[in-house]
Amino acid sequence: MKALRIVLMTHGTRGDVQPLVALGRELVRRGHAPVLAVPAGSADMVRAAGLPLEQLPVDWREFLASPPTPERSWVTSSDSAEFLAGLRTVMAAHIGDIARTLFRVCEGADLIVSGSLTEDIAVLIAEAQKIPLALLHLFPVRPNHVVPNPFVTSKASTAPGANWKTHIEYERASWEMRRAGVNQLRGAFGLAPTDLSTPLRAQQLGALEIQGYSSLLMPGIEWPEQRPFAGWLELEGEDRALAAEHGLDAELESWLDAGDAPAYFGFGSTPVADPAAAVAMIERATGELGLRAVVTAGWAGLPAAAVGDPSRIRVLDSADLTALLPRCRLAVHHGGSGTTGSAVRAGVPSLVASGMLDQPMWGELVRRRGVGMHVPLHRLDTVGLRSALWKLHDPRIVGEARELGRAVRAEGDGVEQAADLALDFVHRPFLKACA
Numbered sequence: 328m329k330a331l332r333i334v335l336m337t338h339g340t341r342g343d344v345q346p347l348v349a350l351g352r353e354l355v356r357r358g359h360a361p362v363l364a365v366p367a368g369s370a371d372m373v374r375a376a377g378l379p380l381e382q383l384p385v386d387w388r389e390f391l392a393s394p395p396t397p398e399r400s401w402v403t404s405s406d407s408a409e410f411l412a413g414l415r416t417v418m419a420a421h422i423g424d425i426a427r428t429l430f431r432v433c434e435g436a437d438l439i440v441s442g443s444l445t446e447d448i449a450v451l452i453a454e455a456q457k458i459p460l461a462l463l464h465l466f467p468v469r470p471n472h473v474v475p476n477p478f479v480t481s482k483a484s485t486a487p488g489a490n491w492k493t494h495i496e497y498e499r500a501s502w503e504m505r506r507a508g509v510n511q512l513r514g515a516f517g518l519a520p521t522d523l524s525t526p527l528r529a530q531q532l533g534a535l536e537i538q539g540y541s542s543l544l545m546p547g548i549e550w551p552e553q554r555p556f557a558g559w560l561e562l563e564g565e566d567r568a569l570a571a572e573h574g575l576d577a578e579l580e581s582w583l584d585a586g587d588a589p590a591y592f593g594f595g596s597t598p599v600a601d602p603a604a605a606v607a608m609i610e611r612a613t614g615e616l617g618l619r620a621v622v623t624a625g626w627a628g629l630p631a632a633a634v635g636d637p638s639r640i641r642v643l644d645s646a647d648l649t650a651l652l653p654r655c656r657l658a659v660h661h662g663g664s665g666t667t668g669s670a671v672r673a674g675v676p677s678l679v680a681s682g683m684l685d686q687p688m689w690g691e692l693v694r695r696r697g698v699g700m701h702v703p704l705h706r707l708d709t710v711g712l713r714s715a716l717w718k719l720h721d722p723r724i725v726g727e728a729r730e731l732g733r734a735v736r737a738e739g740d741g742v743e744q745a746a747d748l749a750l751d752f753v754h755r756p757f758l759k760a761c762a
Contacts, residue, residue, distance in 0.1 A: 349566060365381075429449070447512075454528070467540075474545050475688075483691065499524075534553070543735055557741045558739065594682075660679065667689040674730075678712075
């Protein structure tokens with residue numbers, strides 16, 4: 328088999344980029360030539376993984392860590408509509424540069440694999456350059472009867488057709504806001520305007536839509552053949568080390584061995600209004616229950632200096648969750664797709680302290696599945712955190728989390744399965760975009 332040139336593209340935070348880094352490493356192992364087109368804030372991770380990089384405008388890490396201003400109040404908003412509006416405003420200022428860069432990078436490619444935030448651009452490039460297109464979805468973004476559109480509501484309905492309807496309504500409203508911009512880009516790349524929304528256009532082109540999460544957290548969800556499940560795409564072993572996600576060093580191993588399993592705390596790329604206060608809350612709540620805790624600083628920069636008892640509370644810059652979480656008793660996290668997947672695979676209960684976008688959806692799925700609890704991050708205080716930590720020790724929750732972890736691990740390696748799906752798709756002519 329000849330080496331295929333495969334463009335992996337996305338925008339957003341580390342949680343958006345890391346699954347494609349994992350896929351890129353797997354494609355290299357199979358003798359192919361991936362190139363990753365990602366935003367500046369994740370460029371170091373791509374370089375560390377030894378993958379070719381095309382850097383896109385907007386450093387989300389720098390942007391989210393900047394001091395708050397009235398114009399940027401949406402950054403810490405728990406309102407997904409407000410957050411999405413702010414996100415679109417930022418992206419609109421750079422969309423032309425992003426599209427031109429991606430159009431150039433894709434020339435001569437054998438396959439495009441796109442995350443959700445570059446989907447509009449990926450679809451028109453696939454059409455213009457006649458390149459097979461695979462989309463990677465990290466949560467359910469198409470109409471289904473089990474999980475509502477997370478940008479509309481995180482609360483699933485039992486009413487017939489209600490969950491399906493949320494996806495239709497969201498895409499209709501979202502397309503109305505995006506249509507003019509998409510058609511302007513289509514014109515710039517020699518394509519006629521379209522009234523079809525991006526999901527419908529992708530379907531018309533025969534795009535593969537890989538589901539990068541497990542169906543076991545959402546029983547009953549079903550997709551057609553062109554939307555197969557791969558499972559969560561996690562960096563593991565050598566790949567994590569290469570991507571600057573260090574394993575458990577000797578000092579941390581010694582600390583873990585010296586006492587009871589700790590509670591894990593980490594909020595990923597989610598902004599935290601007062602990082603020092605968050606650390607103090609963690610220390611108080613765990614202290615009242617006699618728990619040890621390990622905290623990852625994340626993009627919010629939770630400060631180790633705020634810890635009063637560093638022998639009981641360890642703060643790390645980052646951590647290999649695939650190695651750390653199985654050593655923990657529970658996980659308190661923001662509800663990003665990847666972190667939720669890591670906690671589920673590890674078989675530990677979760678408290679999802681959600682921010683925005685798909686995070687409340689994952690919190691509700693965890694709660695409904697009986698493997699944890701959900702509370703919006705902005706409502707979390709010491710009393711609520713202490714209560715949740717106590718409840719997560721319920722043997723029923725602990726047992727359900729353990730069993731779900733076993734079942735998800737038995738599904739196999741999501742990265743390998745995503746690579747199998749993508750490479751098989753390239754060689755199925757009847758599905759090639761614009762064949």
